[in-house]
Amino acid sequence: VTGSGVASPQQYDVEYLTPISVGTPPLVLNLNLDTGSSDLWVFSSELPPSEINGQTVYDPTKSTSAKKLEGATWEIEYGDGSSSEGDVYIDSVAIGDLTVTAQAVQAAKNVSAEFTADTNDDGLLGLAFNTINTVQPTRQKTFYDNAQSILDAPVFTADLKDDAPGRYNFGYIDSSVYTGNISYLPVDSSQGFWMFTSPGYAIGKGGYKITEMKGIADTGTTLLLLPTSVVVAYYKQVDGARYEGTQGGYIFACSATLPDFVFAVGNNARVTVPGKYINYAPTDSSGTTCFGGIQKDIGIGFSIFGDVALKAAFVVFDGPNQQLGWAAK
Numbered sequence: 001v002t003g004s005g006v007a008s009p010q011q012y013d014v015e016y017l018t019p020i021s022v023g024t025p026p027l028v029l030n031l032n033l034d035t036g037s038s039d040l041w042v043f044s045s046e047l048p049p050s051e052i053n054g055q056t057v058y059d060p061t062k063s064t065s066a067k068k069l070e071g072a073t074w075e076i077e078y079g080d081g082s083s084s085e086g087d088v089y090i091d092s093v094a095i096g097d098l099t100v101t102a103q104a105v106q107a108a109k110n111v112s113a114e115f116t117a118d119t120n121d122d123g124l125l126g127l128a129f130n131t132i133n134t135v136q137p138t139r140q141k142t143f144y145d146n147a148q149s150i151l152d153a154p155v156f157t158a159d160l161k162d163d164a165p166g167r168y169n170f171g172y173i174d175s176s177v178y179t180g181n182i183s184y185l186p187v188d189s190s191q192g193f194w195m196f197t198s199p200g201y202a203i204g205k206g207g208y209k210i211t212e213m214k215g216i217a218d219t220g221t222t223l224l225l226l227p228t229s230v231v232v233a234y235y236k237q238v239d240g241a242r243y244e245g246t247q248g249g250y251i252f253a254c255s256a257t258l259p260d261f262v263f264a265v266g267n268n269a270r271v272t273v274p275g276k277y278i279n280y281a282p283t284d285s286s287g288t289t290c291f292g293g294i295q296k297d298i299g300i301g302f303s304i305f306g307d308v309a310l311k312a313a314f315v316v317f318d319g320p321n322q323q324l325g326w327a328a329k
């Protein structure tokens with residue numbers, strides 16, 4: 001079995017949403033597929049109406065295949081401080097032709113203001129490792145983990161694009177959407193993430209710099225968060241760029257030319273992030289000052305290769321072999 005879902009960018013590619021069917025009859029929810037977490041949670045009829053603002057809600061009492069997981073609860077907090085919590089139902093979940101009949105669907109009873117404000121996002125579908133699922137007293141498996149036994153190949157791929165629809169594929173590698181070879185790196189899943197180490201980088205036409213960057217492939221994070229030394233070196237190449245505490249990062253004139261950022265995957269493969277992707281978005285409606293797509297990873301404990309980096313590559317997530325594949329496209 002295989003499955004495929006379109007990944008539609010929201011404004012400024014801040015996140016990508018994929019249509020997922022939940023329950024019987026199938027209810028289509030637009031979920032944020034997040035390789036940096038492992039909970040599948042949805043806006044639900046159990047929320048206070050004040051916390052719903054246009055989202056489609058899952059009502060388990062309307063799904064003939066829903067079964068309450070008695071006594072189970074969950075609560076999660078994301079990197080930006082947003083959060084949600086609720087209870088759990090076992091129900092059918094499908095992405096394209098791929099159906100998992102007994103998937104833990106975490107119904108939200110409360111969501112933080114950031115989620116209420118994100119009107120197109122009906123919830124998240126976590127694609128990291130089961131060990132960081134937050135359901136108590138018994139953690140639940142991710143959609144990908146549940147699907148592995150029926151998938152043609154036990155992998156999923158991410159093909160995110162700059163301001164254009166991309167795709168998440170499950171169970172196969174579509175060789176028509178990437179160029180050259182796929183370079184595989186070992187994954188350290190001990191913290192529950194798709195964590196890998198890039199051995200070095202280059203900035204624009206500059207020389208290659210050997211420096212280990214240990215980070216996670218995280219489709220749910222918008223930007224590319226890197227070690228301070230790398231970020232300082234990058235913005236030294238951008239005239240007028242400066243760190244602006246009140247904005248929370250590096251900013252520059254929107255008219256600035258940004259160099260490409262190249263990171264190594266293994267010892268002889270490279271991913272080139274076009275400078276255009278690193279001119280992330282205006283900081284205000286005047287559009288004179290722009291916010292950088294590369295920022296510091298301070299306080300996280302590792303780097304985060306978010307959408308700014310991932311949309312420059314075709315990425316293969318291979319759980320059973322604990323490896324990440326990277327290809328140009």
Ligand SMILES: O[C@H]1CN[C@@H](c2nc(-c3ccc(C(F)(F)F)cc3)no2)C1
Pocket residue numbers: 015032034035036037077078079080082113114115118121124218219220221
């Ligand atoms: O926690 C790490 C795991 N992956 C990253 C992630 N962050 C979000 C997120 C989505 C939507 C919102 C909101 F709508 F603005 F509230 C907030 C955070 N989704 O994945 C960070």
